[in-house]
Amino acid sequence: MEEYHRHCEEVGFNAEEAHNIVKDCVDGVLGGEDYNHNNINQWTASIVEQSLTHLVKLGKAYKYIVTCAVVQKSAYGFHTASSCFWDTTADGTCTVRWENRTMNCVVNVFAIAIVL
């Protein structure tokens, strides 16, 4: 009998794909930079805008929320948490943690499936 492989439709949010997209954006914006009070607002805005643009370009039926926090490195930590009330079968999230010598960056992507 001929083996029949069904082409599987992607179900749910592809967190790995989103992770790679966001990580590339952060690398591109913060890579090689030191924490700089004058540029930081522009950097965080660029990270969320570029990430969002790339995610939307995937052409999938999702609404997206991208948040980014950048903290100057110090002796103290910073703590984040998130909680979501949504459809756990269709919606999803991914978090990218990035750091260099002078700063920590955390980017969250929340994807809400659009049900037509």
Next chain:
Amino acid sequence: GCWQHLSGKMEDYQATEETTFVVDEVSNNVKEAIESAIGPGVVAHAFNQWTTNVVEQTLSQLTKLGKPFKYIVTCVIMQKNGAGLHTASSCFWDSSTDGSCTIAFGLSI
């Protein structure tokens, strides 16, 4: 009455390690107790618990509104120490129905 009775008998006891206040031993015990009660690990855990509590209680309050919305709640807590914290967010959604709000909350610590 009991205490006086005991002190009256003090000269009967031999001075041994068991009846002598050992400063180093007690100091170590106290340090361990402080560490386990409010040491760095405990403080970090407290911060984690706070962020968790904030998002969970916020989400609970929002869902109680009984409105047909999905919700995403995020929280960042950082100790005030002069280091900069910057945040940004960007959304791709239905601007006629969807929305967001951001609360900045400062404590004196």
